[in-house]
Amino acid sequence: MYLANASDSTRCKAFPTTLTKAVMKWFNNLPPRSVTSFDDISRKFLMRFSIQKDKVKHVPSLLGVKQEVGEPLRNYMERFNKACLEIQDLPTEAVIMGLVNGLRKGSFSQSISKRHPTSLNDVQERAEKYINKEENARLQEPSWRPGHSHLSKEKERKPKKKEEIGVEKPRRYHSYTPLKVSQVDLYREICHTERLPPPRPIKNKKGES
Structure with missing residues (x-):
């Protein structure tokens, strides 16, 4: 609007088109003929919705x-x-009190409770010691070693060995149709269809002719 050198009335009419939700509701509730100029509506807008001041x-x-x-x-x-x-x-004392109040229960909070810090430098030096201990302990954990998580995932994806699975093989089907005839009669019926492999030759034991 300023670049186009728009008139004051044009600016006032265009201003509501940029509003949404709560701001639009505020604008609609303004008393009729309460806006005299664009500077007037700008001042009212900033008084109601100030965005220039941080909390x-x-x-x-x-x-x-x-x-x-x-x-x-x-x-x-x-x-x-x-x-x-x-x-x-x-204040320095407020910083120390706020820091101690927010600490989770642990070795550092126990140390603070035994000997209250005397200055911010004291807090920083004592905190650095526990930070180093915490990070060193984390690096020594197996789960934090480089490539450990990748290897563990690869190990999980590898198929298990036969001895790990067990002797008993899983069943191919969960249910089977019960036989209405004996196995002998069943073999007798299908023996001529060549679906059964021929039996292996019987090997004679040593010393037998």
Whole structure:
């Protein structure tokens, strides 16, 4: 509108076409003839829906930063530091209290409870020790070794050996039609159809002619 040098009335008429949902509802509820110019509607819009001011965060917001289950200590410390940067004039004691409050139960939280930190440098140094221990322990776990998960998956996909399956073979069918005649009569009926292989020759035992 500014580039096209549109008139004030054109700007006012075009303005509602850019609105949606709650803002459009607000515009429709404006009293008739309450808008005198585009600057007037702009001022009213900014007073009702200000997007230029960020929400100010205070010290109590640190209480919402918690170490999640399974979250490494390093990740929690990074999240907590970012939350502290969003608060101005943050007292050191408030940082320490917020950090301790959000820690999950573990060796580091037990150490903090036994000896309360005296400064932020003290907290950082003590945290680094437990971060290194945590990461070293994680690297020593078999599941964290390079290629371990891939090999385990390949092993699962390999077919099992015969001795692992067992002696008993799985049945081909779950149910079979019961015979109404004896096996002898059945063999007698199909012997001339050549569906049965001929019997193997009988081998004589040693010493017999």
